[in-house]
Amino acid sequence: MANGARAEERRWYDRLLVVDRRWIYLILALAVILPAIVPFDVSTGISTEVRRVYGFVDDLKPGEVVHIAIDYDPSTLAELHPMTEAILRQAFNRGARLIFTTLSQFGPAMAEEMITRVAAETGKKRGVDYTFLGYKPYPGITILAMGSNYRVPFPTDYYGTPVDSIPMMRDIHNFRNVKGVIALAGGNVADFWIQYGNAKYGVPLGLGVTGVMASDYYPYLQSGQIFGLIPGMKGAAEYELLAKRQGQGSRGMPYQMTTHLVILVFMVITNIAYLAQRAARKRAGEVRR
Amino acid sequence: MKRQIPIALVFVAGLLLVIQFFVPHPASEFFFTFATDWIIVIGILALPIGIFSLLRNTYMKGRSDSKERIYSIATFAGFFLMVVSGLPSGSREAGSLHMKFFQNLLVPAQATLFSMLAFYIASAAYRAFRMRTLLAGVLLITAFVVMLRLIPLPEPLSTWNSELVRWILAVPNMAAKRAIIIGVALGAITYSMKILLGIETAYMGRD
Numbered sequence: 001m002a003n004g005a006r007a008e009e010r011r012w013y014d015r016l017l018v019v020d021r022r023w024i025y026l027i028l029a030l031a032v033i034l035p036a037i038v039p040f041d042v043s044t045g046i047s048t049e050v051r052r053v054y055g056f057v058d059d060l061k062p063g064e065v066v067h068i069a070i071d072y073d074p075s076t077l078a079e080l081h082p083m084t085e086a087i088l089r090q091a092f093n094r095g096a097r098l099i100f101t102t103l104s105q106f107g108p109a110m111a112e113e114m115i116t117r118v119a120a121e122t123g124k125k126r127g128v129d130y131t132f133l134g135y136k137p138y139p140g141i142t143i144l145a146m147g148s149n150y151r152v153p154f155p156t157d158y159y160g161t162p163v164d165s166i167p168m169m170r171d172i173h174n175f176r177n178v179k180g181v182i183a184l185a186g187g188n189v190a191d192f193w194i195q196y197g198n199a200k201y202g203v204p205l206g207l208g209v210t211g212v213m214a215s216d217y218y219p220y221l222q223s224g225q226i227f228g229l230i231p232g233m234k235g236a237a238e239y240e241l242l243a244k245r246q247g248q249g250s251r252g253m254p255y256q257m258t259t260h261l262v263i264l265v266f267m268v269i270t271n272i273a274y275l276a277q278r279a280a281r282k283r284a285g286e287v288r289r
Numbered sequence: 290m291k292r293q294i295p296i297a298l299v300f301v302a303g304l305l306l307v308i309q310f311f312v313p314h315p316a317s318e319f320f321f322t323f324a325t326d327w328i329i330v331i332g333i334l335a336l337p338i339g340i341f342s343l344l345r346n347t348y349m350k351g352r353s354d355s356k357e358r359i360y361s362i363a364t365f366a367g368f369f370l371m372v373v374s375g376l377p378s379g380s381r382e383a384g385s386l387h388m389k390f391f392q393n394l395l396v397p398a399q400a401t402l403f404s405m406l407a408f409y410i411a412s413a414a415y416r417a418f419r420m421r422t423l424l425a426g427v428l429l430i431t432a433f434v435v436m437l438r439l440i441p442l443p444e445p446l447s448t449w450n451s452e453l454v455r456w457i458l459a460v461p462n463m464a465a466k467r468a469i470i471i472g473v474a475l476g477a478i479t480y481s482m483k484i485l486l487g488i489e490t491a492y493m494g495r496d
Contacts, residue, residue, distance in 0.1 A: 074400050
């Protein structure tokens with residue numbers, strides 16, 4: 001009887017505060033599905049840090065060498081693959097020669113698929129226009145070793161070809177021979193690139209990271225240790241906008257927008273309910289403050 | 290001696306690598322290459338132990354708990370499928386069986402697991418992100434403003450929000466991050482010094 005009376009006393013804010021989490025999941029799922037059913041575009045502004053990475057690649061002269069580090073695995077593929085593809089396409093179109101490595105253990109097959117696809121689409125040849133060195137464990141040590149000589153951690157490329165017999169690599173020994181490194185990282189490999197690649201060897205470094213990681217790297221942007229930063233899928237969408245070619249980043253923005261909007265609405269609703277409950281308790285004398 | 294020899298080895302190896310880091314000389318680079326080879330050799334030796342441990346634990350769990358058996362079978366199947374398909378030459382080429390397993394099993398599985406975080410974040414935002422105190426309120430409003438930049442807003446709200454987010458990331462966020470980074474670095478130096486000097490011996494299984 002007492003329980004029944006208490007249940008009747010439950011106000012709108014009490015009910016909102018104890019809503020079943022399955023409703024939350026359902027609403028979010030609908031928010032994810034919505035842009036697929038009703039497609040729409042999302043306008044994106046361009047941030048300075050993304051513009052700097054784009055500018056670095058855009059300033060490359062034919063034949064200049066850039067090291068692209070694809071240091072993520074399939075778990076962060078959705079966020080980082082779009083920016084990687086946009087950078088690769090732009091760099092290849094500029095006539096730059098690219099060295100690829102991956103310091104994430106699930107990265108090689110994923111990176112290889114993208115490199116060969118984009119290279120084929122832009123008419124670039126393996127060993128002449130690009131070299132994929134593959135994967136090595138211990139990112140910090142591998143970066144330090146590459147600063148000494150690429151041949152130390154990678155005596156052969158991903159396909160087993162000796163690096164000395166790759167035409168493109170004949171005049172490339174270490175970071176002194178590359179214009180810069182663009183590290184696309186889904187974990188703390190980005191820290192190793194800053195600490196060892198940039199701090200010890202002074203190689204210019206640009207980063208592409210997941211959205212949640214981005215705030216960690218702003219101090220390095222201001223200190224000049226990284227010349228640019230592409231944060232998450234929004235960063236990729238900005239990059240694609242600069243490159244004037246719509247890709248997965250731009251296409252993913254409506255999904256990102258609807259899910260973020262739902263989370264923001266959740267935050268507002270739950271706090272209105274919380275404040276209402278608190279005010280009601282205060283009126284009833286349950287809360288002294 | 291069981292204690293002194295490892296401490297002496299750690300001290301000598303650590304000191305040499307610290308010196309090597311700051312000396313740009315061919316001899317120093319040779320030493321670094323030599324040390325790197327050692328690390329790779331040790332890593333390779335650790336790999337069979339890891340594989341044995343994984344398979345043994347999976348087997349024991351599947352044997353003792355009937356509810357867990359299906360997961361153990363899935364682990365064994367996944368392990369042997371990837372190892373066997375990866376052995377033939379050419380398994381790294383696009384279209385090979387190994388690559389098909391990778392592209393069609395591993396990639397979607399990892400992406401799915403990671404994307405499920407969105408649901409937990411939404412649930413956490415609803416159930417836990419409440420303005421209980423002044424500081425929680427500041428955190429809530431900041432998160433709201435930063436997330437709002439992903440939502441297209443009419444002008445001039447969009448520009449104001451972008452500028453505000455840039456300021457949040459470049460000033461208060463950076464100040465806090467910088468303090469954390471410097472604190473962590475000082476802690477790491479102290480801890481490393483303690484290991485080199487033999488004060489910290491937890492890596493030998495001692496407290």
